[in-house]
Amino acid sequence: MKRHLLSTEDLGRDDALLVLDTAERMARVAEASVRKLPTLRGRTVVNLFFEDSTRTRTSFEVAAKRLSADVINFSARGSSVSKGESLKDTAQTLEAMGADAVVCRHSASGAPHRLATWVRGSVVNAGDGTHEHPTQALLDAFTMRRRLGRVDGLAVTIVGDVLHSRVARSNVWLLTTLGASVTVVAPPTLLPLGVSSWPVEVSYDLDAVLPKSDVVMMLRVQRERMSAAFFPTEREYSRRYGLDVDRAARLADHALVMHPGPMVRGMEISSQVADSARSTVVEQVANGVSVRMAVLYLLLGGSGETT
Amino acid sequence: MAVPAAGSPASRRPGVARTVLSADDITRIVSRMAHQILEKTSGGAGVALLGIPTRGVPLAHRLARRVQAVEGVDLPVGSLDPTMYRDDLRLRGVRPLEVTEIPDGGVDGRVVVLVDDVLYSGRTVRAALDALAAYGRPRAVQLAVLVDRGHRELPIRADYVGKNMPTSRRESVAVRLREIDGADGVVILPPAVTPAGDGAPVDGPVVDGPVVDDDGAIGDEAGERA
Numbered sequence: 001m002k003r004h005l006l007s008t009e010d011l012g013r014d015d016a017l018l019v020l021d022t023a024e025r026m027a028r029v030a031e032a033s034v035r036k037l038p039t040l041r042g043r044t045v046v047n048l049f050f051e052d053s054t055r056t057r058t059s060f061e062v063a064a065k066r067l068s069a070d071v072i073n074f075s076a077r078g079s080s081v082s083k084g085e086s087l088k089d090t091a092q093t094l095e096a097m098g099a100d101a102v103v104c105r106h107s108a109s110g111a112p113h114r115l116a117t118w119v120r121g122s123v124v125n126a127g128d129g130t131h132e133h134p135t136q137a138l139l140d141a142f143t144m145r146r147r148l149g150r151v152d153g154l155a156v157t158i159v160g161d162v163l164h165s166r167v168a169r170s171n172v173w174l175l176t177t178l179g180a181s182v183t184v185v186a187p188p189t190l191l192p193l194g195v196s197s198w199p200v201e202v203s204y205d206l207d208a209v210l211p212k213s214d215v216v217m218m219l220r221v222q223r224e225r226m227s228a229a230f231f232p233t234e235r236e237y238s239r240r241y242g243l244d245v246d247r248a249a250r251l252a253d254h255a256l257v258m259h260p261g262p263m264v265r266g267m268e269i270s271s272q273v274a275d276s277a278r279s280t281v282v283e284q285v286a287n288g289v290s291v292r293m294a295v296l297y298l299l300l301g302g303s304g305e306t307t
Numbered sequence: 308m309a310v311p312a313a314g315s316p317a318s319r320r321p322g323v324a325r326t327v328l329s330a331d332d333i334t335r336i337v338s339r340m341a342h343q344i345l346e347k348t349s350g351g352a353g354v355a356l357l358g359i360p361t362r363g364v365p366l367a368h369r370l371a372r373r374v375q376a377v378e379g380v381d382l383p384v385g386s387l388d389p390t391m392y393r394d395d396l397r398l399r400g401v402r403p404l405e406v407t408e409i410p411d412g413g414v415d416g417r418v419v420v421l422v423d424d425v426l427y428s429g430r431t432v433r434a435a436l437d438a439l440a441a442y443g444r445p446r447a448v449q450l451a452v453l454v455d456r457g458h459r460e461l462p463i464r465a466d467y468v469g470k471n472m473p474t475s476r477r478e479s480v481a482v483r484l485r486e487i488d489g490a491d492g493v494v495i496l497p498p499a500v501t502p503a504g505d506g507a508p509v510d511g512p513v514v515d516g517p518v519v520d521d522d523g524a525i526g527d528e529a530g531e532r533a
Contacts, residue, residue, distance in 0.1 A: 028406075
């Protein structure tokens with residue numbers, strides 16, 4: 001395992017499987033009557049969030065606390081960052097406070113990579129711009145493996161705003177590394193220019209892809225990033241790319257419906273599908289804690305030297 | 308310090324691995340330990356066996372099978388990974404985690420017998436006691452080990468010992484079990500030859516020899532190629 005977790009694009013198959021296997025052990029801890037481990041006692045994890053994110057920050061916080069690390073939440077709002085401090089100065093401040101790991105979310109793609117060159121501790125990318133969100137992809141793969149027993153050989157369909165989605169990017173790299181075949185489905189305006197160089201199939205017809213999918217991953221339409229008219233109306237988007245009960249009926253019996261959250265019910269996914277037995281939305285949240293515990297353990301649990 | 312082990316005198320030359328327990332020896336020892344557990348716990352009432360990975364787990368299963376053959380009782384068997392409770396995590400690279408499998412019914416009120424292959428510094432057992440506490444409060448905790456090689460660093464002793472095997476700190480004891488290694492046997496390996504000051508192994512206050520797992524079972528390292 002490397003010192004930082006910045007992307008899944010450069011995460012090797014062995015390291016990815018090590019995270020998933022370790023997460024499996026961490027999930028067992030949740031079954032103990034005392035759900036706290038002394039493993040990272042005396043270590044400090046800083047949550048450095050330049051974008052609002054309650055669920056990811058909370059998930060990292062719960063994970064770090066279950067491992068007995070000290071957690072400092074450092075959000076941009078109301079801090080020195082809003083007074084004009086640069087990322088580098090913030091990094092040096094955290095360094096001076098003795099942060100062993102910095103969990104960073106930033107609206108600029110590549111910010112965690114930059115941060116990693118400035119701090120001595122480990123950096124975990126918790127989402128940077130439209131680039132990557134590696135722990136989300138790891139928890140998605142973990143959820144697939146727990147439900148379906150494997151990732152290798154699965155047909156995974158990612159539907160929606162691929163253009164703005166770091167979740168989609170991280171999943172494409174990780175899932176193909178783990179042997180799944182990925183299809184992305186979106187309106188042409190919501191696909192990035194470089195998608196032809198990705199190891200994926202591209203389709204504009206959701207109904208045609210659904211019957212052969214083992215997993216359908218619905219993405220949220222990111223209104224806050226919609227600076228142009230990507231599709232005529234929300235209603236039209238929903239009709240062509242939303243997953244409702246009728247569409248879900250085309251899925252195989254074993255197929256899963258996943259969503260990284262937060263969901264916009266009625267837009268990309270209907271309530272009935274989101275609450276159905278094949279939906280893993282709530283499991284994904286629980287699995288997120290196990291996966292983040294695994295990542296923190298693998299980055300901070302040893303002497304820091306690679307074995 | 309020299310102890311008559313099963314090997315012939317010729318095999319006791321320094322620098323040569325010597326077999327100290329054969330497969331048959333191990334079978335007889337496991338059988339005796341099963342009887343001792345039954346004797347000390349009045350027929351195994353309320354007993355659960357928890358193996359410490361890696362090699363404590365197959366040993367726990369063997370003890371349970373032996374107990375079942377002798378007394379006809381089925382003892383619950385599980386495994387307990389103490390890794391995340393160790394006090395030496397920061398001294399080396401990240402250790403892979405092993406399986407913890409608490410048997411149905413939990414540990415509350417039971418007599419838990421921890422089972423491991425080698426007892427050495429006692430630090431693994433210390434960590435296992437902490438790990439166990441996270442799962443409940445047993446009525447009593449006992450310890451069964453196949454080999455006690457001495458050199459305790461904590462006030463811990465075993466209730467059931469397969470074989471007392473005094474060793475030098477610089478030697479390594481490798482327990483091999485067929486479930487994991489393909490064959491049974493216990494071997495004492497000589498100190499790793501270091502560039503400076505190789506020669507006859509000297510027993511004494513060697514502080515930190517080669518990095519050996521503190522249960523002294525280097526097989527636990529060497530055997531995990533998975």
